[in-house]
Amino acid sequence: MKQPLYVSGAGAVTAAGLNARQTLAAIRASLSAFEEKILSEPFGAVQIVARIPTHYQLRQTDGQWLVNMAARAIGEALQSGTRAAGSTAILLTPPEGFRNHPAYGDIAPQSFLAAVTSATGEKFHAASRALDGGAAASIGLLERAAELMEQNGVQQVLLGGVDSFINEADLARLGRAGRLKGVDNAQGLVPGEAAAFIRLTCEPDEPARFHAAIQGVGVAREKDSVLSDRYSQGRALLSALRDAVNGSGLPEGDINFVVSNSNGERYSGWEQLIARPRFYRTRREVLPTAYPAMTIGDIGAAGGALALMLAADSLLKDYAPGPTAVCEVASETGLRAAAIVARVPRR
Structure with missing residues (x-):
């Protein structure tokens, strides 16, 4: 961006x-x-x-x-x-x-x-x-x-x-x-x-000490969507994550947690199992991940904005495990997207 x-x-x-x-x-x-x-x-x-x-x-x-x-x-x-x-x-x-x-x-x-x-x-x-x-x-x-x-x-x-x-x-x-x-x-x-x-x-509205800023975005298309007869190999999710990090200027090692719209299906679990080890290469004891669907189910087209909302809220209210989050979002038809959201100090 x-x-x-x-x-x-x-x-x-x-x-x-x-x-x-x-x-x-x-x-x-x-x-x-x-x-x-x-x-x-x-x-x-x-x-x-x-x-x-x-x-x-x-x-x-x-x-x-x-x-x-x-x-x-x-x-x-x-x-x-x-x-x-x-x-x-x-x-x-x-x-x-x-x-x-x-x-x-x-x-x-x-x-x-x-x-x-x-x-x-x-x-x-x-x-x-x-x-x-x-x-x-x-x-x-x-x-x-x-x-x-x-x-x-x-x-x-x-x-x-x-x-x-x-x-x-x-x-x-x-x-x-x-x-x-x-x-x-x-x-x-x-x-x-x-x-x-x-x-x-484009600019923060309030003179707060910290703000939640979206700093990088990546989008890709997965050919083996959940609507196909094949499991995803995570290629599009991996591409979206890499593009989001490259666009933000932050290294992958700076990511502290994930917000995902994964819905608990075997398909999405398999996709993450393959894609994440290929992207998160920095050693971590654990990668904290929030799954809103555990509370409100699969909310379809509303899931992207909710992931951004949750990431920003956790950063601003200081219950996040660190200052940088990535939102991983998938659509049924195969679209994959990622966004880097960071807590930044007031200019």
Whole structure:
């Protein structure tokens, strides 16, 4: 990256909390938001999920539910600062198109961003965009966020995503592939739902002693995705990690911990087992790693922003094991991304 981006605020709604503060506290405390859901197909089957507790009127349709989640998280992120919505661009990652998410039966993909911004009651900068690509796409949009603030008169960017796997289409798809966690599959994912956004600025907003700065980004495409019939050899994840470190100017040995959106599937465990020893070459007794999915399940397209949010919060509130983190983020379709987040002193 040409210049660092600062994580100056955040907003979230997850099964563990209805705002960023509650969500981060639950993850930090290693709480679980898991519960059992009775499925209609196959009838009477039980599935572990991480579902947001809410009034049924907010879930009248899948599309409206995603819009409500995103609007709530965006509003919180915007209110964490004082800059106007008109000078704020939104970069949003909705559910991936290949999934045929039921939300798109209510709201066409090309109309999704407009529906979200309308629900906030604010008018955002015309440079706002929605991009398909899942959790890793959020990390890939960091470079775009920097460009917007350099060239387009944008003062800040709200970067994030919204998603839910708790719908009949995704549950059926994941069930057929044997990817759901259950009594007969310990290495499966727990379907979750969330919206998560971080507020990015080119300069720190507050005169604090330390700030959380994103200093390097790497993105690559894995040909052997979880949707294929092969296990990943970790090539794309390794490439993304190397590019992120090279872009940050920091050596690999300076990385103190990892935040990963790994969801507990055998596939992701295998990928990390192969990729990490090839990248983390400095001797460590242990490599501390945070897995938000242990608290809130797999939250799909919202996972990238949540990883950045958790890394920044741990650095600023001094519960991180060191001053430098790397976020490792994967999308179902094979996109892999990494970002270096560091605690930096006030200039």
